[in-house]
Amino acid sequence: xxxxxxxxxxxxxxxxxxxxxxxxxxxxxxxxxxxxxxxxxxxxxxxxxxxxxxxxxxxxxxxxxxxxxxxxxxxxxxxxxxxxxxxxxxxxxxxxxxxxxxxxxxxxxxxxxxxxxxxxxxxxx
Amino acid sequence: xxxxxxxxxxxxxxxxxxxxxxxxxxxxxxxxxxxxxxxxxxxxxxxxxxxxxxxxxxxxxxxxxxxxxxxxxxxxxxxxxxxxxxxxxxxxxxxxxxxxxxxxxxxxxxxxxxxxxxxxxxxxx
DNA sequence: GAGAGTACGCACTTTGAAGTAAGGTACTGA
DNA sequence: TCAGTACCTTACTTCAAAGTGCGTACTCTC
Numbered sequence: 001x002x003x004x005x006x007x008x009x010x011x012x013x014x015x016x017x018x019x020x021x022x023x024x025x026x027x028x029x030x031x032x033x034x035x036x037x038x039x040x041x042x043x044x045x046x047x048x049x050x051x052x053x054x055x056x057x058x059x060x061x062x063x064x065x066x067x068x069x070x071x072x073x074x075x076x077x078x079x080x081x082x083x084x085x086x087x088x089x090x091x092x093x094x095x096x097x098x099x100x101x102x103x104x105x106x107x108x109x110x111x112x113x114x115x116x117x118x119x120x121x122x123x124x125x
Numbered sequence: 126x127x128x129x130x131x132x133x134x135x136x137x138x139x140x141x142x143x144x145x146x147x148x149x150x151x152x153x154x155x156x157x158x159x160x161x162x163x164x165x166x167x168x169x170x171x172x173x174x175x176x177x178x179x180x181x182x183x184x185x186x187x188x189x190x191x192x193x194x195x196x197x198x199x200x201x202x203x204x205x206x207x208x209x210x211x212x213x214x215x216x217x218x219x220x221x222x223x224x225x226x227x228x229x230x231x232x233x234x235x236x237x238x239x240x241x242x243x244x245x246x247x248x249x250x
Numbered sequence: 251g252a253g254a255g256t257a258c259g260c261a262c263t264t265t266g267a268a269g270t271a272a273g274g275t276a277c278t279g280a
Numbered sequence: 281t282c283a284g285t286a287c288c289t290t291a292c293t294t295c296a297a298a299g300t301g302c303g304t305a306c307t308c309t310c
Contacts, residue, residue, distance in 0.1 A: 021184045023242070024242040024247055025242035025246075027242070027246050029163065029235065029242075030160065033159075059145050060146035060147075076246075098241065101237065102234075109227075109230045110154065112227065112230055113157065114144055117152070120201050120202055121153055122149055
C-alpha cells in the first residue's frame with residue numbers, strides 16, 4: 001500500500017517503471033548520457049560544426065574521445081558526417097532528425113544542471 | 126519524416142554553447158547522468174519507495190551501488206531519506222522539490238530512449 | 251624551412267566506476 | 281535452530297572508459 005501522496009510528473013509506459021537489464025535502451029542511454037556525448041550533442045544543437053570547432057567548444061575533450069564519441073553517435077544515427085575532399089581537410093558534423101529530437105530533450109536538462117549546479121555542488125561543502 | 130535541418134531547438138544561455146571544464150555543472154551532470162542515477166531518479170518519479178523496492182525495480186543494481194547512488198543523490202539534495210525506527214527497519218526514499226524538477230526533464234528523455242532504442246541499437250550492427 | 255593548422259588512427263597507460271563477496275544487526279516465521 | 285527479510289558497510293577486484301602521446305599527409309604563413 002504505497003499510497004503515494006505526490007503525483008508522478010508524467011505517466012510512464014515502461015513495464016514496471018524501470019526497463020529491464022539487457023534492454024537496448026540501457027545501451028542507448030549510456031551512449032547518450034556519456035560524459036562527452038551530452039556535450040557534443042548540445043554543441044551540435046546550435047548547428048553544424050566542423051571538427052576543430054567542436055574540439056575547441058567542448059572544452060577539455062581529447063582528440064581521441066572526440067573521434068570516438070562522434071563515431072558512436074554517427075553509428076547510432078544521431079549525428080551525420082560530411083567530409084569534403086578539399087585540401088586542408090574539411091569535415092562538417094550535424095544532427096540528424098533523431099539527433100534533433102534528442103537534443104531538444106537534452107538541452108533543457110543541461111540548462112537545468114547549469115542553473116542549479118552552483119547551489120547544489122558548491123553550496124554544500 | 127523529420128523536416129529540414131534548422132538551427133538550435135532552444136536558445137541557450139551558456140557562455141559559448143558549452144560550459145567550461147571544471148564547472149560545477151559538469152559534476153552535477155555526471156551524478157545525474159550516471160548509469161544508475163538516471164534509473165533511480167526515474168523509479169522515484171513514480172512516488173516514494175523503500176530500499177528493497179528500489180532494489181527490485183532497478184533491475185541489475187547491486188546493494189553497494191544502490192547505497193552509493195542514493196547517498197550521492199541525497200547529498201545533492203535531489204532525494205530525501207526518511208528512516209523509521211521500527212523493527213524491521215523501514216526507510217523511505219523520495220524526490221525533493223529539485224528532484225522532481227529534474228525527473229520531469231529526465232522522464233521524457235528516458236521515454237525517448239525507450240522508444241527508439243530497438244531501432245537504433247538493434248536495427249544496425 | 252620551421253612551424254602551425256586540419257582531421258584523424260593507433261598503441262599504450264591510467265583511473266575510477268562498477269562488480270563481487272562477505273559481514274553485521276535486529277528481528278520474524280517455520 | 282535455521283532460514284529469511286530489511287538495510288546497509290567495508291574490502292578487494294575488474295574492466296572499460298578515458299587520457300597521453302605519437303604519426304600522417306598535405307598546405308599555408310612567417
